[in-house]
Amino acid sequence: MKLKLIASFFLLISSFAAFSQEKQNSSVVEKGLTKVSVMYPFAEGKTFNMEYYETKHMPMVAAFLGSNLVKYTIEKGVASGIPNQPLPFMAIGTFYIKSLSEYQAAIGPNRDAIRADFANYTNTTPVILVSEVVR
Known part of the structure; x- marks a missing residue:
C-alpha cells in the first residue's frame, strides 16, 4: 500500500x-506575436451565425494571411463577467500573426471581400483590437 x-x-x-x-x-x-481580435458586440436585435463564421468566414480570412498566420481562435460569448449584466460580445475571432505589416498587406486588397461577407453571418459591426502578446 x-x-x-x-x-x-x-x-x-x-x-x-x-x-x-x-x-x-x-x-x-x-510571446512577441501580434494578436488581432475581432469582437462582435451584443445588442438587442443583433444576430450571429457561428456555423458560417467558423466554416466559411474565418477560413477565408486565414487563407489571405498565409504563412504570416500562426493560429486563429474562435470564441462564442456565453455570459458577462458580472452577474445579471448583458453579454458584452456575441463572438470574438482572434488571429495570432508574426508581422503586423504583412497582415495589413494581406488584408488591404481583400478588405472589400471580407466586409461583404459580414452580411452572411452577422448584422453588427465588429470592434477590432490589435495588440502585442507579452505573455
Whole structure:
C-alpha cells in the first residue's frame, strides 16, 4: 500500500511537471506575436451565425494571411463577467500573426471581400483590437 502511494505521488508530480513545461512552452511560442481580435458586440436585435463564421468566414480570412498566420481562435460569448449584466460580445475571432505589416498587406486588397461577407453571418459591426502578446 505504501509503495502504491509513493508511486502515485511520483506519477502526480511528473504529470504536473510535464503540464507546467507545456504551459511555459506555449506562452513562449505566443510571446512577441501580434494578436488581432475581432469582437462582435451584443445588442438587442443583433444576430450571429457561428456555423458560417467558423466554416466559411474565418477560413477565408486565414487563407489571405498565409504563412504570416500562426493560429486563429474562435470564441462564442456565453455570459458577462458580472452577474445579471448583458453579454458584452456575441463572438470574438482572434488571429495570432508574426508581422503586423504583412497582415495589413494581406488584408488591404481583400478588405472589400471580407466586409461583404459580414452580411452572411452577422448584422453588427465588429470592434477590432490589435495588440502585442507579452505573455
